[in-house]
Amino acid sequence: MKLTIIGTGYVGLVTGACFAEMGNTVACVDIDKKKVDGLKQGILPIYEPGLESIVINNHKNGRLQFCTSLSDPIAESSVYFIAVGTPPGEDGSADLRYVLAVARDIGRHINSYAIIVDKSTVPVGTADKVRTAILHELHLRGVDVPFDVVSNPEFLKEGAAVEDFMRPDRVIIGTDSEQVRKAMRDLYLPFMRTHERLQFMGVRDAEMTKYAGNAMLATKISFMNEIANLCERMGVDVENVRQGIGSDSRIGYSFIYPGAGYGGSCFPKDVKALIRMAKDHDFEPRLLDAVEARNEAQKHVLFEKITRRFGARLKGLTFGLWGLSFKPGTDDMREASSVVLLHELIGAGARVKAYDPVAMAAAKHELPDGWFKSGQLKLVDEQYSALEDADAMILMTEWKPFRHPDFDRIRKIMKIPVIFDGRNQYDPALLRKTGFEYSGIGR
Ligand SMILES: NC(=O)c1ccc[n+]([C@@H]2O[C@H](COP(=O)([O-])OP(=O)(O)OC[C@H]3O[C@@H](n4cnc5c(N)ncnc54)[C@H](O)[C@@H]3O)[C@@H](O)[C@H]2O)c1
Known part of the structure; x- marks a missing residue:
C-alpha cells in the first residue's frame, strides 16, 4: 500500500519506518526542512533503539521517502496519517493547531478517495473537526472528493517504540466504515502474525481510549508516589511495600515504581487534556486533578x-x-x-x-x-x-x-x-x- 505520514517525530518516523519495513511505500512529510534534509542523508532527529537501521535501509531501497510538503508528488497516496504534535494549550487542552493545519492541507491536495488517520493523541470529537476542516478546503476548491476520517491512536513507548509498533499489544481503530475497517486490517495484519489484535470501535471511543490508557498509567505512578511519601514519614520502606502489592496479580508490578515524578511528552499533557475535557463537560475530575497535583509536587x-x-x-x-x-x-x-x-x-x-x-x-x-x-x-x-x-x-x-x-x-x-x-x-x-x-x- 502507498502511505503518507505527516509529522516525522517520535510517532511519525517510527510509524513510517515500520510500515515501510513491512513492504509498504511510505512518504514521510515534515515541515521541518532540517529534519527532512538530515533524514535524506540517514541522520535521525531522535534516538530510538533499532530505528536507525530500518530508516536507512528502507530509504536506500526506495520504500521510505522524505519531503517537506504534501504538494510533493511522492506524498500523494490514499491513506494519510496525521502524526503531528498536540502540545498542551494554556488551559491544559490539547492544542489542535497543528492537526487542523494538516487537515486543511490534506483538503487542498486530495483528488480521489482517501482515508485520513488521526494518529496524534487528540481529544474526543477531533475527528469531526478534521472532517470539517477538510470539507471546507474541498468546498473552496469547488470539488467533491470522498474521504473517511479514522481514529488510530498510537500506544508506542519511547525507548521501545520500534518493538512496540512491530509487536503491538493491540491496535485501536475507531471507525464506522466497513471500507476503512478492511483497509486498516490489511495494513496492520502483518504486525500480528500470531493472533489478531485489532480492536474496532467508534471514533469517539477510540479517541477516549488513548487518554484513558495514559491517565490510568499516570494514576498508578502518582498513587505509588503518594504511598512512598507516606511511607517515608512512617518509617516504612516503600520498596518492600511495592513488591508486596505488585505480587498481587490484580495489581501487578508495572508502573508502581516510586520516583521523582513522571514526565515526557505524553502523560503530563494527556492528563491535563483529559482534565480539561472533563471540565468542559461540567464534570469535576477529582481523581485526575489529584494525579496531576501529586505529580507536580513529586x-x-x-x-x-x-x-x-x-x-x-x-x-x-x-x-x-x-x-x-x-x-x-x-x-x-x-x-x-x-x-x-x-x-x-x-x-x-x-x-x-x-x-x-x-x-x-x-x-x-x-x-x-x-x-x-x-x-x-x-x-x-x-x-x-x-x-x-x-x-x-x-x-x-x-x-x-x-x-x-x-x-x-x-x-x-x-x-x-x-x-x-x-x-x-x-x-x-x-x-x-x-x-x-x-x-x-x-x-
Ligand atoms: N512520543 C510518544 O511517545 C507518543 C506516543 C503515543 C502518542 N503520541 C502522540 O503522537 C503525536 C506526535 O507526538 P511526537 O512525540 O511524535 O511529536 P514530535 O514533536 O516528536 O513530532 C511532531 C512532528 O510534526 C511536525 N509537524 C508539525 N506541524 C506539521 C505540519 N503542518 N506538517 C508536517 N509536519 C508537521 C514537527 O515538525 C515534528 O517533527 C502527539 O499527539 C503525541 O501525543 C506520542
Missing part, C-alpha cells in the same frame, strides 16, 4: 531533600547529576523531572555537572544557554566525571549503566559521599554500610 521532592540536607542556599556546592531524559531509552527531555530539579538547584546558586548516555545533545539544545555560559551547568561526557569533587550525587534517570556502578570509585572521587536516589535504584543498607549518606524516595 517533581520537587528531591530538591526538598537536598535543601533539608544542605540548607536553602546552595552557592559553592556542586552536584553530580546522572540522567537527564525523562526516562531511560530515549533522548526526549520534554517535561523531564531533571529540568525542574535543575531550575531549582541552579536557582539556589548550585553548580551541576550532568551526564546522560543519549540526551546530551537534546539537553544542550533545550536548557537555557545562560546556565552553560555562567558555568553553573556543565555537561560531561563520562558518568564518573560528573561526580568528581561533587558534594552530592543525584540519580534522576535509571539508565542501565547507572544501576550497578562502582561505588568504591564513587566514594573516592566525591567530596562528600551523599546520594539522592530519585528512582530507588540502590540498596540503602548497603550504601550506608559503605559510608554513604543515602536518601531515596519513600525509604
Whole structure:
C-alpha cells in the first residue's frame, strides 16, 4: 500500500519506518526542512533503539521517502496519517493547531478517495473537526472528493517504540466504515502474525481510549508516589511495600515504581487534556486533578531533600547529576523531572555537572544557554566525571549503566559521599554500610 505520514517525530518516523519495513511505500512529510534534509542523508532527529537501521535501509531501497510538503508528488497516496504534535494549550487542552493545519492541507491536495488517520493523541470529537476542516478546503476548491476520517491512536513507548509498533499489544481503530475497517486490517495484519489484535470501535471511543490508557498509567505512578511519601514519614520502606502489592496479580508490578515524578511528552499533557475535557463537560475530575497535583509536587521532592540536607542556599556546592531524559531509552527531555530539579538547584546558586548516555545533545539544545555560559551547568561526557569533587550525587534517570556502578570509585572521587536516589535504584543498607549518606524516595 502507498502511505503518507505527516509529522516525522517520535510517532511519525517510527510509524513510517515500520510500515515501510513491512513492504509498504511510505512518504514521510515534515515541515521541518532540517529534519527532512538530515533524514535524506540517514541522520535521525531522535534516538530510538533499532530505528536507525530500518530508516536507512528502507530509504536506500526506495520504500521510505522524505519531503517537506504534501504538494510533493511522492506524498500523494490514499491513506494519510496525521502524526503531528498536540502540545498542551494554556488551559491544559490539547492544542489542535497543528492537526487542523494538516487537515486543511490534506483538503487542498486530495483528488480521489482517501482515508485520513488521526494518529496524534487528540481529544474526543477531533475527528469531526478534521472532517470539517477538510470539507471546507474541498468546498473552496469547488470539488467533491470522498474521504473517511479514522481514529488510530498510537500506544508506542519511547525507548521501545520500534518493538512496540512491530509487536503491538493491540491496535485501536475507531471507525464506522466497513471500507476503512478492511483497509486498516490489511495494513496492520502483518504486525500480528500470531493472533489478531485489532480492536474496532467508534471514533469517539477510540479517541477516549488513548487518554484513558495514559491517565490510568499516570494514576498508578502518582498513587505509588503518594504511598512512598507516606511511607517515608512512617518509617516504612516503600520498596518492600511495592513488591508486596505488585505480587498481587490484580495489581501487578508495572508502573508502581516510586520516583521523582513522571514526565515526557505524553502523560503530563494527556492528563491535563483529559482534565480539561472533563471540565468542559461540567464534570469535576477529582481523581485526575489529584494525579496531576501529586505529580507536580513529586517533581520537587528531591530538591526538598537536598535543601533539608544542605540548607536553602546552595552557592559553592556542586552536584553530580546522572540522567537527564525523562526516562531511560530515549533522548526526549520534554517535561523531564531533571529540568525542574535543575531550575531549582541552579536557582539556589548550585553548580551541576550532568551526564546522560543519549540526551546530551537534546539537553544542550533545550536548557537555557545562560546556565552553560555562567558555568553553573556543565555537561560531561563520562558518568564518573560528573561526580568528581561533587558534594552530592543525584540519580534522576535509571539508565542501565547507572544501576550497578562502582561505588568504591564513587566514594573516592566525591567530596562528600551523599546520594539522592530519585528512582530507588540502590540498596540503602548497603550504601550506608559503605559510608554513604543515602536518601531515596519513600525509604
Ligand atoms: N512520543 C510518544 O511517545 C507518543 C506516543 C503515543 C502518542 N503520541 C502522540 O503522537 C503525536 C506526535 O507526538 P511526537 O512525540 O511524535 O511529536 P514530535 O514533536 O516528536 O513530532 C511532531 C512532528 O510534526 C511536525 N509537524 C508539525 N506541524 C506539521 C505540519 N503542518 N506538517 C508536517 N509536519 C508537521 C514537527 O515538525 C515534528 O517533527 C502527539 O499527539 C503525541 O501525543 C506520542
